Amino acid sequence: RKEVEQDPGPFNVPEGATVAFNCTYSNSASQSFFWYRQDCRKEPKLLMSVYSSGNEDGRFTAQLNRASQYISLLIRDSKLSDSATYLCVVSPSYGKLTFGQGTILTVHP
């Protein structure tokens, strides 16, 4: 079993749509959780950290369920510029990041 598993995608949605990504992780001792986005042939960039209480940043909402070892990302009112690969990232120990395989999102006009 992979350490971090994500929806395989790809997701193709129209502008303005709401889209949700899911992720599960296998190491119950994991300490930190993140969503990164990666544009084609670029480095990953931190989108947001994920906390047990849930957190929101504009159109993006992230949730963490430690009991189910499940992480989600919700994007509301999708923009063309949201098209990217979204990486679920788990930190099993301080400083070490484990990446999911990524979910490709394409937002079309």
Added chain:
Amino acid sequence: GAVVSQHPSWVICKSGTSVKIECRSLDFQATTMFWYRQFPKQSLMLMATSNEGSKATYEQGVEKDKFLINHASLTLSTLTVTSAHPEDSSFYICSAGTSGGYNEQFFGPGTRLTVL
């Protein structure tokens, strides 16, 4: 945010040559740097963790004699791919962590290596 640079951004070399990739933290001191590799349509895989002034810690399956890592200062780490072969062609990305207690890494722009 913190800035990390990598050089070169892309390199094409012949099989059997060695390639050195530099990773620099430009506006902060990075006590720890990480080296990742990403093959097409796959996610980033951690290769090694590099701490300033000490030997790097390699992930299982990564040959330390093939991927030489040097972290001589708080702002520079280098990865040398020795005797590169076509199967080493990949996107190599470094990241740097700060020591402030917040578990965030800042990624360099990556180096695309093609071995002919």
